[in-house]
Amino acid sequence: MDGEKRARMDKPGGSPHLRFLSNPLMGDVVSDWSPLHDAAIHGRLLSLRNLINQGWPVNIITADHVSPLHEACLRGHLSCASVLLSNGAQVNGMAMDWRTPLFNACISGNPDCVNLLLQHGATPHPESDLASPIHEAAKRGHVKCIESLAAYGANIDYYISHLGTPLYVACKYQQVACAKKLLESGASVNQGKGLDSPLHVVARMSTEELVEVLLDFGANAQAKDAEGKRPADLVPPESPLAQIFLEREGPLSLMQLCRLRIRKCFGTQQHHKITGLLLPEDLKRFLLHL
Structure with a gap:
């Protein structure tokens, strides 16, 4: 690369592959992709610091409103996220697909990154239900992320119409450890998605361990779904689950x-x-x- 082109790359707006626009709604700089994004997503801490020192704005966003902080959290790069936040990165910035840095941290499953964001004021429940951090953590089996979110006030029974509760999501994706953690933390064992309870979904999927766990936490085996079926009605008669339900029929023990x-x-x-x-x-x- 010749000296003139390198000089253009070393300063904001210098790359011929970048275009910067004023965004009056966000108050940020918009680009297609920047070296700051690249350093953040690959965890290149030294490069990230150098770029910030050179004047690159930490809240630079792509046309989809993705910030360097979004990218650092998506890959679980704690040090990069810390540097960005300490330099004024917007902790609750929302991309066009409604994802926040906290949501991305729950995708990566890095509890330290989740804690860092929460300590800097990240909202456990963003304004859009289309990207819920606690549901994403439950879906992916990230127990420590759920613990952190709950410790900072996340509603463990947070209900979203198209997803149900975090417990329902954990059961749907057969994340046993997450389901146990939610239940141990006091999640409602019978609240699922509409009339479909967590017990209904695990019976439908024939997940014996989760059926036992839910019943131990007081799941209502007589609850009926939208079709009027109990969880036991959703398993084949010869299934081991049918025997479990049969043994659990009747009132709970004292x-x-x-x-x-x-x-x-x-x-x-x-x-x-x-x-x-x-x-x-x-x-x-x-x-x-x-």
Whole structure:
């Protein structure tokens, strides 16, 4: 590359492949793609710092409103995200597809990145339901991301009409660990998507482990979906699941009722206090479903 072309590449707007426009709605600089985006998505921290020092705006966005912070979080590059935020990157910037940096961090499954964004004021529930961070974390099996979101006030029963609850999403994608974490945190075991409960979706998919987990947390095996079918009606008669449902028919045991009642008394996001009770360890483990 000759010296003149290199000089054009080293300063904002210098590349012949970039075009910059004024965006009165966003107050940012718009480009097709910038070296700042490239450094962020590949985790090139030194290059990112150099570009910022040269005057590249950290809130430069593409025509689709994708920022360097979006790209750093999508790949889970914590250090790059930290540098961008410390230089004024917009933590709740929204792309044209409604994705925020927090949503992208939940795609990557990097809990440190999620925590960093939340510490800088990221909104757990952005204004659009088309890109919900907690639903995305549940879908992809990122338990630690769910923990972080819940700790910063995310509603673990957040309902979206086209997705249902995070628990429903976790069950639909057979993310057992996420389903357990949501339930342990106090998620409503019977709230799914419309009349379709989490138990309905796992029965339909013949996921034995999740059926057992949901029933242990008090799922209503008699609930009917939009077609008037119970979860047990959705499994073949010869299926091992049919036997599980048969064994669980009738009222819950007194022991199970007591466990569910005690957990309900603690409320959502307070179940960690069970460990502080003056009870035998085995009993505390029972209450915690461990």
